Structure formats: structure tokens, C-alpha cells
Amino acid sequence: MTGTTGTSTRVEGVHLAGIGAFVPNVVSVRSAARRGLVDEDTATRSGISGVAVAGDLPATEMAVRAGAEAIKNSGLAGADIRLLLYAGVWHQGPDGWGPQYFVQRELLGDDVLAVEVRQGCNGFFTALELAVPYLGAAAENTAALIVASDNFGTPLIDRWQLGNGLAYLGDGASAVAVSRAPGPVELRSLCSASYSEMEGAHRSGLPLFPPGVTVGTSVDFRSRAESFRDAAISGGWWMRFLAGHNARITQCADRALEEAGVERAGVKYVLTHGMPRQSAISYLRLLGFPFDRSAWEFNRTIGHLGASDHFVTLHHLLAEGVLVEGDHVLLSGYSPGLTYKSAVLRITGRAPVRG
Known part of the structure; x- marks a missing residue:
């Protein structure tokens, strides 16, 4: 689709x-x-x-x-x-x-x-x-x-x-x-979306050349985000950007669930990137899930692990026996670009994690 x-x-x-x-x-x-x-x-x-x-x-x-x-x-x-x-x-x-x-x-x-x-x-x-x-x-x-x-x-x-x-x-x-x-775990669906108008959100205020790492420039996402936001506000684009960003998060999850044939009520856990509590609450709300359906209580103990958040968390839930046969899990994330991803998994049998 x-x-x-x-x-x-x-x-x-x-x-x-x-x-x-x-x-x-x-x-x-x-x-x-x-x-x-x-x-x-x-x-x-x-x-x-x-x-x-x-x-x-x-x-x-x-x-x-x-x-x-x-x-x-x-x-x-x-x-x-x-x-x-x-x-x-x-x-x-x-x-x-x-x-x-x-x-x-x-x-x-x-x-x-x-x-x-x-x-x-x-x-x-x-x-x-x-x-x-x-x-x-x-x-x-x-x-x-x-x-x-x-x-x-x-x-x-x-x-x-x-x-x-x-x-x-x-x-x-x-x-x-x-x-x-x-x-033991079936991949039911994958969804990918992007919002290239916001690609500047993670580079704003910086030259494209030379690459910062080659001249010893530290990464400061706070100043980049503030630079992008200030420019978008002055240009009258900020609210449109924010609405588009939020819509893509929701739409990507919607399509992944639709392709998998799974209703929100049938999802046991929603796995996201590691984030502060209030950000996680807002993110789950965008996805249409209560906060207690998240794995934030585990995420909060280790921080944001780059590209590994979702599958380290999945490993933890399986190792602890929290997920059992028949459970569905929704994975959702976004990253610079901006790109948006969602996937649905179904636990089918023997856990793929052993003691």
C-alpha cells in the first residue's frame, strides 16, 4: 500500500x-x-x-x-x-x-x-x-x-x-x-515514511562543508533545533511542520497495524526510542495508546541506545517472559531526515532468547 x-x-x-x-x-x-x-x-x-x-x-x-x-x-x-x-x-x-x-x-x-x-x-x-x-x-x-x-x-x-x-x-x-x-517471532508488517522538508532540523545553523567532525566541532542538537525552530517560526512554517511531523508518526503506525490486521486493543506493548517520561507520554498519546502499554519503565534504566532501543527492549521483554505466544508488539520510531518507521511483530512460539 x-x-x-x-x-x-x-x-x-x-x-x-x-x-x-x-x-x-x-x-x-x-x-x-x-x-x-x-x-x-x-x-x-x-x-x-x-x-x-x-x-x-x-x-x-x-x-x-x-x-x-x-x-x-x-x-x-x-x-x-x-x-x-x-x-x-x-x-x-x-x-x-x-x-x-x-x-x-x-x-x-x-x-x-x-x-x-x-x-x-x-x-x-x-x-x-x-x-x-x-x-x-x-x-x-x-x-x-x-x-x-x-x-x-x-x-x-x-x-x-x-x-x-x-x-x-x-x-x-x-x-x-x-x-x-x-x-518464534513473526514480522507482520513494516512501514516507512519521511518528511524531507524538515531535513534541516538536525543541521540548522551549520555549514554542510567541511563536515564538523573533520574540524573538531562538537555535536549540539539543542542549538540546531533552536535555530531551525526560530527560522520556521519567523517564516510562518513552524505549526505546519509540527502538525506534519505528528501526523506522520501516527499514520506510519496506523498503516503498520492495518497491514498486519491488528487493532490497537490487540497490541500488548508499544516499543519506542528511549526518551524522557513526558516525551514518552506525548508520543504514546500520538500513537493512540495509554502510557502503560509502553516499555518506558525499562527504557528509563539505560538511556537512548541509538539504533538499538527497540530490539534491546524486545530482548528484555522476552527474557523476562513478559511476552508470550499470540502477543502482538508495535515498534515505532523516528530519526533525522526526518524518517518515520513502524513494524508489527507477533510472538508465535519458543522465545528467541535463552538463558
């Missing part, structure tokens, strides 16, 4: 055979406040209690750990995996180097198509969108491995000072082995 703001697809015969996650040690927000890293009043209002911090552990090492768990949990042979998709938000290692090949060398060997996906916090969704048609055209026993990983502990970004309405940045990795064989 194609709409004016994006596309949605009913997915058939694609399963998440195994899920892996790696979350490093958590630093409490209270301790960060004592060290002067965050304002205590702002931290209290956010409701976020902890942030996963990996120290000097590279993102690719975390990706390998999550990927190894996903493969183990899937029961697949390494030879079955012929596609590797690696999603990340922040810098992964030396410039001019591909992090996907590190994971390939560690886990899969050479007979694999390995590709890095760069679409911000929605990168895992985009990787799924790429994997589905690939699996449909490949041999029946072909599987794909999707990994996402980030370590934000670098000088050019301050995980504690991103701006109003944004969560503190946490480190971590997630992975899913995707297969056409019947499996």
Missing part, C-alpha cells in the same frame, strides 16, 4: 529466529548529577534513572557479542547467514573503515554480503526493510543477521547534554537473525 507520506508492506513468511543484546554497566543519573554532568532538577523531571556506559569497549565488539547471542539463540548454522547488515548512529572506528567487516570476520566468514546502514536511530528498521526482499529472492534456507551498536563516549558529543525532550545517550548493541523458516 502506498500513501502520500510513505509506504507500508504486509510481510509474510519472515521470522526473527534469534535475538541478541549487549548492554554494558549502567551509570545512575543521580551519580551523574553529583558529578555535575547533569542538572539535578532536569534529571528528576526526565524520569531517566540510568544510562548504559561502555567505557572504552568499541561498538564493534559489542556488536559481535550481540550477534553471537542472536545466532546461538536462532539455532541457525553460520553457513545459513548470507547477508549481514550493520546499523550505527555514531562513529564506529577509524574513518575509511567498514565496521560490518569486523563483525563478518568474527562471526560469519567471507561468503556473506556485508553492508553498513546509516539511517540514524531508525537504522535497524531500515535494515529489516532491506533484509525482507533479499530473503524473498534468495534460496529457502538463507538467513540474514542484522546488528546495531554504538558507543557515544567520545569527545565530540556529550551524552548528558543533548537538549530538551531528548534522553541521555546510552551505549549498547542489539542483533536479530532473520529467516524465512518458521520461527
Whole structure:
């Protein structure tokens, strides 16, 4: 089905055979406040209690750990995996180097198509969108491995000072082995939308060249957002932009649910990016769900994990036995571009997470 703001697809015969996650040690927000890293009043209002911090552990090492768990949990042979998709938000290692090949060398060997996906916090969704048609055209026993990983502990970004309405940045990795064989979690639908008129929201006030990282410019999303908003208000566009943004969030979820044939009442959990409590309440309201249908109580303990939020949370819910056969889960997110993604999953049997 194609709409004016994006596309949605009913997915058939694609399963998440195994899920892996790696979350490093958590630093409490209270301790960060004592060290002067965050304002205590702002931290209290956010409701976020902890942030996963990996120290000097590279993102690719975390990706390998999550990927190894996903493969183990899937029961697949390494030879079955012929596609590797690696999603990340922040810098992964030396410039001019591909992090996907590190994971390939560690886990899969050479007979694999390995590709890095760069679409911000929605990168895992985009990787799924790429994997589905690939699996449909490949041999029946072909599987794909999707990994996402980030370590934000670098000088050019301050995980504690991103701006109003944004969560503190946490480190971590997630992975899913995707297969056409019947499996424990079925992918029912995917939806993608964009709002390119707002692409300037995450670069406003900055030159396009030279890239900031090459001249040591720190990332300051607060000043960029304020610059974009001020320009939109003075131009008379702000309310239209805001309405369009909110509508796309809702419409993307609507189409994903419609393609999956699932009513809102039939959704057990809604998984979103990590965000402060008030932002999460507003987001769930836009989606048409009560706040208690979210997994925010888990998200608040680890921060916003870049492209890994949804599948680290899914891993947690499955490991805790919260999700059982027959449950439906809606995943929803947006990221710079702006891009909007939604997906619907159905739990079908044996959990793809093992103790």
C-alpha cells in the first residue's frame, strides 16, 4: 500500500529466529548529577534513572557479542547467514573503515554480503526493510543477521547534554537473525515514511562543508533545533511542520497495524526510542495508546541506545517472559531526515532468547 507520506508492506513468511543484546554497566543519573554532568532538577523531571556506559569497549565488539547471542539463540548454522547488515548512529572506528567487516570476520566468514546502514536511530528498521526482499529472492534456507551498536563516549558529543525532550545517550548493541523458516517471532508488517522538508532540523545553523567532525566541532542538537525552530517560526512554517511531523508518526503506525490486521486493543506493548517520561507520554498519546502499554519503565534504566532501543527492549521483554505466544508488539520510531518507521511483530512460539 502506498500513501502520500510513505509506504507500508504486509510481510509474510519472515521470522526473527534469534535475538541478541549487549548492554554494558549502567551509570545512575543521580551519580551523574553529583558529578555535575547533569542538572539535578532536569534529571528528576526526565524520569531517566540510568544510562548504559561502555567505557572504552568499541561498538564493534559489542556488536559481535550481540550477534553471537542472536545466532546461538536462532539455532541457525553460520553457513545459513548470507547477508549481514550493520546499523550505527555514531562513529564506529577509524574513518575509511567498514565496521560490518569486523563483525563478518568474527562471526560469519567471507561468503556473506556485508553492508553498513546509516539511517540514524531508525537504522535497524531500515535494515529489516532491506533484509525482507533479499530473503524473498534468495534460496529457502538463507538467513540474514542484522546488528546495531554504538558507543557515544567520545569527545565530540556529550551524552548528558543533548537538549530538551531528548534522553541521555546510552551505549549498547542489539542483533536479530532473520529467516524465512518458521520461527518464534513473526514480522507482520513494516512501514516507512519521511518528511524531507524538515531535513534541516538536525543541521540548522551549520555549514554542510567541511563536515564538523573533520574540524573538531562538537555535536549540539539543542542549538540546531533552536535555530531551525526560530527560522520556521519567523517564516510562518513552524505549526505546519509540527502538525506534519505528528501526523506522520501516527499514520506510519496506523498503516503498520492495518497491514498486519491488528487493532490497537490487540497490541500488548508499544516499543519506542528511549526518551524522557513526558516525551514518552506525548508520543504514546500520538500513537493512540495509554502510557502503560509502553516499555518506558525499562527504557528509563539505560538511556537512548541509538539504533538499538527497540530490539534491546524486545530482548528484555522476552527474557523476562513478559511476552508470550499470540502477543502482538508495535515498534515505532523516528530519526533525522526526518524518517518515520513502524513494524508489527507477533510472538508465535519458543522465545528467541535463552538463558
